[in-house]
Amino acid sequence: MFKKVGPTYVKVTTKYVLTTGRCSCGKTGSYKYYTSKFKNYCPYSKKTGVLKFEQNPTCPEGMWVCTRCDADFCLVTGKEHVKYRAKYLKK
Template sequence: MMLSAISMVMVPVAFATSVGAKDVVVNNQYVQATAICSCGSYEYDHYITGTFLNYCPQCHSYGTLEFNPKGTPEGEWTCSKCNSDYCAADGKEKIDGSKYCLTQYNVTTTNTHNSTQNNTTQNQTLIQSEAMLKTFHQTILEQLALLNGKAFYEW
């Protein structure tokens, strides 16, 4: 009995579900959470709501972001395809020096008015175009780095 009580107390926080994040939304278009920054870009004392396109810039995959499968205390976005981790608050990849960042997404509410639906569709198309442009730019830089005989992160 005493042994089981000790083992329960010694469970690392990383195995717990997210204790810091709230209002998590995951769908095919976007992901959203209100969380404490876990990448070091912001103070560790206030919540930030981050809403991002459900797209991994590391492996160029749509719809693969999952919320906190590794159980970090603050919560994080993880790509189910390549296992890249991103801060739930600001979307930056959680590797020092990485230039990868999730694409911001603006959620608009839709109603039965056609103009609102058209604006939402146009916004989504623009956001997807922006993500594709960033992907293209990233790919070009990676190819140039390979041609110069250097790894991309050495640039």
């Protein structure tokens, strides 16, 4: 779909999410590929095993999305895509 900017690797288990992808929140200051691993836990819905990978025209890099509350997080930093008081996924 968005092969030129999307992740090169994605793995989702009930315990963790892992990817080699690009930052979509701008926090890294770089558009290179990083490998990041987070607990599969949403800090908003407070549920485990609810994150899935999603990629669309508004976020061609891809993101982690909570299937319960629809919060979305950067693949690299784990930062939620909101301007103020964003929460982060835990490593």
